[in-house]
Amino acid sequence: MDKLAIHGGPPVRKSMLPYGKQSIDDDDIAKVVHILKSDYLTQGPAITEFEQAVASRAGASYAVAFCNGTAALHGACFAAGIGVGDEVITSALTFAASSNCVLYQGGTPVFADVHQDTFLLDIEDVQRKLTKRTKAIIPVDFAGQPVDMKAFKAFAEVNNLVMIQDAAHSFGASYAGDNAGSIADMTMFSFHPVKPVTTGEGGVIVTNNELYYQKLLLFRSHGITRDSSQLLHDSEGPWYYEMQELGYNYRMTDIQAALGTSQLKKLDRYVTSRSKLADTYHQHLTQIEEDGLLIRPYVDSLASSGWHLYVIQLNLERLRVGRREVFEALRAENIGVNVHYQPVYLMPYYQKLGFSRGLCPHSESLYKSFITLPLFPSMQEQDAMDTIDAVNKVVRFYAK
Numbered sequence: 001m002d003k004l005a006i007h008g009g010p011p012v013r014k015s016m017l018p019y020g021k022q023s024i025d026d027d028d029i030a031k032v033v034h035i036l037k038s039d040y041l042t043q044g045p046a047i048t049e050f051e052q053a054v055a056s057r058a059g060a061s062y063a064v065a066f067c068n069g070t071a072a073l074h075g076a077c078f079a080a081g082i083g084v085g086d087e088v089i090t091s092a093l094t095f096a097a098s099s100n101c102v103l104y105q106g107g108t109p110v111f112a113d114v115h116q117d118t119f120l121l122d123i124e125d126v127q128r129k130l131t132k133r134t135k136a137i138i139p140v141d142f143a144g145q146p147v148d149m150k151a152f153k154a155f156a157e158v159n160n161l162v163m164i165q166d167a168a169h170s171f172g173a174s175y176a177g178d179n180a181g182s183i184a185d186m187t188m189f190s191f192h193p194v195k196p197v198t199t200g201e202g203g204v205i206v207t208n209n210e211l212y213y214q215k216l217l218l219f220r221s222h223g224i225t226r227d228s229s230q231l232l233h234d235s236e237g238p239w240y241y242e243m244q245e246l247g248y249n250y251r252m253t254d255i256q257a258a259l260g261t262s263q264l265k266k267l268d269r270y271v272t273s274r275s276k277l278a279d280t281y282h283q284h285l286t287q288i289e290e291d292g293l294l295i296r297p298y299v300d301s302l303a304s305s306g307w308h309l310y311v312i313q314l315n316l317e318r319l320r321v322g323r324r325e326v327f328e329a330l331r332a333e334n335i336g337v338n339v340h341y342q343p344v345y346l347m348p349y350y351q352k353l354g355f356s357r358g359l360c361p362h363s364e365s366l367y368k369s370f371i372t373l374p375l376f377p378s379m380q381e382q383d384a385m386d387t388i389d390a391v392n393k394v395v396r397f398y399a400k
Helices: 026-036 045-058 069-079 097-104 123-129 149-158 210-219 254-264 267-284 286-290 323-332 348-352 361-369 381-398
Strands: 062-066 087-091 108-112 134-138 162-166 186-190 203-207 310-314 370-373
Touching: 026 254, 045 062, 045 186, 045 203, 045 254, 062 069, 062 210, 062 254, 069 097, 069 162, 069 186, 069 203, 069 210, 087 097, 097 108, 097 134, 108 123, 123 149, 134 149, 149 162, 203 210, 267 286, 267 310, 267 381, 286 381, 310 361, 323 370, 323 381, 361 370
Parallel strands: 087 108, 087 134, 134 162, 162 186
Antiparallel strands: 062 203, 186 203, 310 370
């Protein structure tokens, strides 16, 4: 698209502002270099150090690190005993991993709709989708805002379900004073570069349940254990180990763990930076919202969001064009906007499984209006103001 086609002038920015970006400093680099010079690049002590730090920060008893968040969700479904014939209810408005993890175990994902204001899983729709085959629920924290964890945990307990919280967006966030990761049976955190803190790729499951903890440890390492307290047969010697389950090689490296441990020390600073940028957006987009051209994100009064994403909704009824034209115009202004997320069941693979359009009306309607604005800790106030200027410029140009 010609950057001068719409406005006839230069873009708001000279270079592209990405929607998300990691923040790596010299302390992070030094921590990784230390591991590179050590005896262990993987399966060493840095893993345990990282796991303990994550568990402590989340307020959980145990943490098990995986090579990525998807693998961690897969491990959680394994630990929960999901198998053929079991149904697991999750949000339609999420990344594919939230439901793919159910398929990996032979289970059947069931999609429930979200609230139109918070974009979080609607517990009333979950109730409607409940059947005798439902074995677990996977509520998803969206854009950094956690679900009402105690409400979902109580719902799970009443219905004899396992609650697996997909908190890929919300490490460092809380609801009603409870840290994400402290309430659910198992909670997944992601450490992809655009997440609250990064290990490059990586994920963790935190839990307060020792049985789940032991199953997760087994699953991430081929189903193999050397732990003498977990052996099913008598040990044949110091070399002895047992493969007790069909697990996977989902281990995190010490290199990743070292980076994560360093990054964790800056989590509060990162969340504060994100929150300040979100406040800037919120303040300066007020007038555009009052003029009826867009809707700013809503945060529950009991929630403390980690602000992983800042997602606006376009009021397409008040614009002369669709979302795509606005998206491309913002990109032409060098604002690296994105879209989160297409309802999972609209993906071709899920369509082949028999899922059809119209299943979750709120999710489908919201998706059509969503645009994600840039937001990451190293962004400057001027970056946010450039984004605001571009949004104002584009949506007013296209206003009816």
